[in-house]
Amino acid sequence: MRSAKWLTVFILACGGGAAAGGGGTKTPDPASSSGGASASGGVAASGDARTPTQIECGDFHSCARMGDGSVRCWGRDAAGELGDGGGAEQLKPVPVAGVQGITQVGLGAGFSCAVTGDKHVTCWGTGRILGDGKRYEKLKPTLVPNVDDVADISVSGVLVCARSTKGSVTCWGTEKPLRVDGANAAEVVVASTHVCTRTAAGVVSCTGDTLWAKGGPDGFASPGVTGAEQLVTGDAFACALGKGGKVSCWGRNEVGQLGRAPDMDSHATAADVPGLASVTKLSAGETQTCALDAGGWVTCWGNNSEGELGIGRASGDERPTKLSGLSNVAEVCLASIHGCARTAANDVYCWGTNTSGQLGDGTKEPRYSPTRVAW
Numbered sequence: 001m002r003s004a005k006w007l008t009v010f011i012l013a014c015g016g017g018a019a020a021g022g023g024g025t026k027t028p029d030p031a032s033s034s035g036g037a038s039a040s041g042g043v044a045a046s047g048d049a050r051t052p053t054q055i056e057c058g059d060f061h062s063c064a065r066m067g068d069g070s071v072r073c074w075g076r077d078a079a080g081e082l083g084d085g086g087g088a089e090q091l092k093p094v095p096v097a098g099v100q101g102i103t104q105v106g107l108g109a110g111f112s113c114a115v116t117g118d119k120h121v122t123c124w125g126t127g128r129i130l131g132d133g134k135r136y137e138k139l140k141p142t143l144v145p146n147v148d149d150v151a152d153i154s155v156s157g158v159l160v161c162a163r164s165t166k167g168s169v170t171c172w173g174t175e176k177p178l179r180v181d182g183a184n185a186a187e188v189v190v191a192s193t194h195v196c197t198r199t200a201a202g203v204v205s206c207t208g209d210t211l212w213a214k215g216g217p218d219g220f221a222s223p224g225v226t227g228a229e230q231l232v233t234g235d236a237f238a239c240a241l242g243k244g245g246k247v248s249c250w251g252r253n254e255v256g257q258l259g260r261a262p263d264m265d266s267h268a269t270a271a272d273v274p275g276l277a278s279v280t281k282l283s284a285g286e287t288q289t290c291a292l293d294a295g296g297w298v299t300c301w302g303n304n305s306e307g308e309l310g311i312g313r314a315s316g317d318e319r320p321t322k323l324s325g326l327s328n329v330a331e332v333c334l335a336s337i338h339g340c341a342r343t344a345a346n347d348v349y350c351w352g353t354n355t356s357g358q359l360g361d362g363t364k365e366p367r368y369s370p371t372r373v374a375w
Helices: none
Strands: 052-057 061-066 071-075 090-095 102-107 111-116 121-127 136-143 150-156 159-164 169-172 185-191 194-199 204-207 230-233 237-241 247-252 266-272 279-284 288-293 298-304 315-322 329-334 338-343 348-352 367-372
Touching: 052 102, 052 338, 061 102, 061 111, 061 338, 071 111, 102 150, 111 136, 111 150, 121 159, 159 185, 159 194, 169 185, 169 194, 185 230, 194 230, 204 237, 230 279, 237 279, 279 329, 288 329
Parallel strands: 052 329, 150 185
Antiparallel strands: 052 061, 061 071, 071 090, 102 111, 111 121, 121 136, 150 159, 159 169, 185 194, 194 204, 230 237, 237 247, 247 266, 279 288, 288 298, 298 315, 329 338, 338 348, 348 367
């Protein structure tokens, strides 16, 4: 929704999915919220505070982890997504106060989370974001209790999942607890209210809402994928990167999110996306996917009604199309109606809907092509 490799796995967790709603809970004291880098691991806070080293996309906001382990965010702040307890939209990146020593950032529909240098998780914004079943409103950065030894997180919609260094998975954010099968996940990715995992052997499975049930007409929880090297998921589809840079996708395809002509079927078995070669990384949004190849070029497909593919136009659906004018890319993040890319030179470009300033260019103008973030 998920960047350089974080420990043993690369994850792009994007923020498309169901919006948070419902009543609120009194905000606890966030006095000791984020934790810093420690001798036990993480990223030392000694880099450049002006250099973005990871980007993330939420539904209406975006964030970047900076070289010194701090975080800057921009876009909507009505739910406290920017970490200050809520306020005006920010059209350019602003620092998240009290957050330092961060090794990874993940964004949801109305909140943000981050992995601290001592392998804990801190979250801010609105939702059931502390894992205790309670709903918080406009929470400032606060440590999630009883979650530690975290290797990485995946965040999207209302859901957060943390993978421990030993491969166990803990998830929170949904109204009913979500249990994830398996204790040796090499990768975990989420979208909306479901979660998919990949084992070290490359076997993929999904669980969560009824679309990902084990049986039934919409059941595509076990797509028959083996040998997967990376996994991404959108609201009702998923894609896996296999050996040799091939990509296969399964699930819903009403707007071409599987990389082929749209249809109304539920595709339970993964099929290769045509026209792709030498893919090294994937990123998925709500109903769209982008593939980064070995040459640093980005190819995207799926829903493009708001210009969220960055290919220079808006359209109902698109087959795999290369982004022009954007090269030497290191990572891509996608959300529901916008996306961003970070180049190897650590320049950041965003595109799509900009109603809350989530593109970070200082305006609210929509952009159909990648536009540089104004740091």
